[in-house]
Amino acid sequence: MTRKLTQQIVLAAFAAVLVFAPVTSLAPSATLALQGSGGFHWARQQTPFTLQVGDNVDGGWNSILSAVVADWNRGDTVSFQIVGGATTPQECRSKPGTVQMCNGQYGQPVGWLGLTRLYFDRSGHIDAATVQMNDSFFNANNGQYNSDAARRHTMCHELGHTPGLDHVNTESCMNDSTAAIFNNLEPINKDFQQLARIYQHSDSTNTIAGSPKKKKKKKKGKGKGSKNTKKTTRGASTPTRTQNGAASTENFFDPAVMPGALSALDGSETVSVERLDDGTQVVTFITWAEK
Numbered sequence: 680m681t682r683k684l685t686q687q688i689v690l691a692a693f694a695a696v697l698v699f700a701p702v703t704s705l706a707p708s709a710t711l712a713l714q715g716s717g718g719f720h721w722a723r724q725q726t727p728f729t730l731q732v733g734d735n736v737d738g739g740w741n742s743i744l745s746a747v748v749a750d751w752n753r754g755d756t757v758s759f760q761i762v763g764g765a766t767t768p769q770e771c772r773s774k775p776g777t778v779q780m781c782n783g784q785y786g787q788p789v790g791w792l793g794l795t796r797l798y799f800d801r802s803g804h805i806d807a808a809t810v811q812m813n814d815s816f817f818n819a820n821n822g823q824y825n826s827d828a829a830r831r832h833t834m835c836h837e838l839g840h841t842p843g844l845d846h847v848n849t850e851s852c853m854n855d856s857t858a859a860i861f862n863n864l865e866p867i868n869k870d871f872q873q874l875a876r877i878y879q880h881s882d883s884t885n886t887i888a889g890s891p892k893k894k895k896k897k898k899k900g901k902g903k904g905s906k907n908t909k910k911t912t913r914g915a916s917t918p919t920r921t922q923n924g925a926a927s928t929e930n931f932f933d934p935a936v937m938p939g940a941l942s943a944l945d946g947s948e949t950v951s952v953e954r955l956d957d958g959t960q961v962v963t964f965i966t967w968a969e970k
Contacts, residue, residue: 718843718877719797719962722804722886726878727756730842731888733779735764735771740782740812740834743827747835754871756878757842766809773798773807776888778841780834782812792816792824792860793833793966795840798959806886808841810834816968824860824968831864833966840964843877844870846948855948857969 721730736744748759764781765774771781773796785791791813798807812834816824823829835852846855851867949965 718845718873719799719805720843720877721806722800722802722882722884723878724881724883724885726881727758728878728887729758729760729889731762731777732759732838733764733766733774733777734761735766735768735779735781736812737768737782739827740830743830743834744780747831747838750835750865751838754866754874756871756874759838771809771811773809774888775807776886778808778810778838780810780812780838782814782817784815784818785811785813787813787815787819787968789813790967791965792829792968793837793964795837795964797841797962799961800886801958802884804882804886805841805843810837810841812837813968826861828861828864832860832862835865836966837964839866839870842874844873855966857947860947 721728732744732748734741734744744761748761752758759778762777764779765777766772766779766781768781768783769785771779771783773779775798793813794809794811796809797805798809800806812830816822817830817833819825824833832852836855839851839853844853847853847869848856849867849869850863851870852859852863852865853870854863947967947969949967951963951965953961953963955961
């Protein structure tokens with residue numbers, strides 16, 4: 680199955696959802712700050728700042744993660760710090776204030792090579808992110824993506840989305856063209872300059888783990904238990920492994936969790952918007968594999 684056909688299947692599933700889903704499932708344009716108005720961004724009171732990256736990867740991905748983080752840390756706006764993972768690779772659930780990095784056999788039928796999800800709080804700021812690397816393509820025998828170059832580009836690209844970067848037509852790893860996957864392995868100065876523009880302002884609060892939150896007045900009758908409710912992990916639906924070890928795509932096309940908006944499919948990546956049952960809005964970047 681070609682990438683284009685796979686994308687058409689996703690479009691068909693999406694169209695079916697629109698028939699049965701209310702229009703209110705779409706994310707309001709005023710809720711999320713889109714790239715044209717300065718970029719998606721995390722709330723923080725000062726710059727530079729550090730994002731924690733939960734390490735849920737195994738095998739050769741650990742050395743690639745270290746190299747990619749070192750590449751992004753050449754900038755002076757956002758730095759990444761690798762910490763212990765907070766989820767299972769197959770579920771890859773988000774943890775507030777962090778980026779959770781995962782790899783797994785998510786299956787080739789799903790059609791995607793890499794997947795990044797940005798979770799937004801009620802004020803429209805990113806407050807969690809997840810990144811998934813699909814080993815069903817990267818570890819395929821004689822597969823075109825079974826190379827360190829493809830792995831490094833894809834991880835660099837997906838991690839670059841987490842602080843708010845969009846696609847570019849440069850020699851950066853943020854270039855989403857098919858050729859870039861095997862050639863553009865690192866961020867470039869223009870990426871760091873864009874991050875500086877996105878975070879040139881300051882916010883009144885923080886959505887980053889380890890940063891002080893905006894102080895709120897204590898309310899009577901509110902115990903400590905309520906403060907811990909946001910500490911739990913959460914996640915939009917992702918492909919899951921069946922009992923025989925194969926990857927299932929059932930949840931990926933579940934009408935309850937299909938994206939609420941879909942970008943044009945003229946590139947190697949699709950950007951979608953969905954709303955979870957708890958009201959959380961999620962922007963998903965899907966990097967397609969060519970088959």
